[in-house]
Amino acid sequence: MSLYRDDGIVLRTWRLGEADRIVVLLTAEHGKVRGVAKGVRKTRSKFGGRLEPTSHVDVQLHRGRGDLDVVTQAETLDRFENLRLDAERFAEASAVMEAVDVVAPDREPDENRYRMLLGALRTLDERPAALVVPAFLLKLLAHEGLAPQLDACVRCGSEGPLVAVDPGEGGVLCETCRRGMAVSSSAVAVMRAVCWARRDPVPSPGPARAPGWVGRSSPGPRPASGRGGRRGGDGPCWPAAGRSR
Numbered sequence: 008m009s010l011y012r013d014d015g016i017v018l019r020t021w022r023l024g025e026a027d028r029i030v031v032l033l034t035a036e037h038g039k040v041r042g043v044a045k046g047v048r049k050t051r052s053k054f055g056g057r058l059e060p061t062s063h064v065d066v067q068l069h070r071g072r073g074d075l076d077v078v079t080q081a082e083t084l085d086r087f088e089n090l091r092l093d094a095e096r097f098a099e100a101s102a103v104m105e106a107v108d109v110v111a112p113d114r115e116p117d118e119n120r121y122r123m124l125l126g127a128l129r130t131l132d133e134r135p136a137a138l139v140v141p142a143f144l145l146k147l148l149a150h151e152g153l154a155p156q157l158d159a160c161v162r163c164g165s166e167g168p169l170v171a172v173d174p175g176e177g178g179v180l181c182e183t184c185r186r187g188m189a190v191s192s193s194a195v196a197v198m199r200a201v202c203w204a205r206r207d208p209v210p211s212p213g214p215a216r217a218p219g220w221v222g223r224s225s226p227g228p229r230p231a232s233g234r235g236g237r238r239g240g241d242g243p244c245w246p247a248a249g250r251s252r
């Protein structure tokens with residue numbers, strides 16, 4: 008299979024020589040791939056402006072011998088115009104794309120990861136809300152098997168009151184074990200709602216805010232193995248596996 012076609016989202020791009028560009032795409036069926044778009048920076052490029060970060064495209068690529076494929080066709084499926092014209096929304100979209108770029112291995116298909124990213128971009132484009140990015144990052148961590156422990160103190164197992172959260176520990180902490188960042192019970196409730204929701208990627212915005220570390224542009228430190236984050240695919244944080252294409 009040297010030629011393949013897929014739906015993809017452009018995560019980032021960079022210049023290659025005078026006229027070409029390297030494009031990193033998260034595709035639905037081929038995982039994260041890198042391709043060269045030849046002549047993309049010429050005014051009469053056949054790709055036009057279709058291969059920009061956040062572009063949702065139907066692409067055809069030629070599988071190269073090395074890491075780089077060659078983009079042979081690209082048709083726009085969605086430009087997310089609102090998102091591109093608003094600096095704040097674009098920054099939020101960049102944060103979710105950067106996080107996905109960090110966690111997604113090359114050429115390992117994961118349709119759930121792809122659908123989560125597409126859903127987040129759509130939401131940022133159509134109905135942005137303060138919790139979209141933190142909720143996405145929590146869900147992404149959960150998807151990668153690194154969800155924070157939220158049901159009991161990550162050090163002693165006490166059910167509460169839970170008063171702090173520490174990403175290094177991998178979850179929430181009780182009064183006795185507290186470290187990291189102070190957190191209100193409503194913030195814990197928001198994180199649980201995000202992580203334990205079975206369906207939708209984005210909770211309705213409420214008065215509570217998720218802790219600051221949840222909104223960073225990268226997924227943050229990984230919990231030490233054997234303690235902390237939930238692992239495996241059957242925990243309560245596993246995202247909905249909706250395949251309604």
Ligand SMILES: [Zn+2]
Nearest residue numbers: 160163181184
């Ligand atoms: Zn404790």
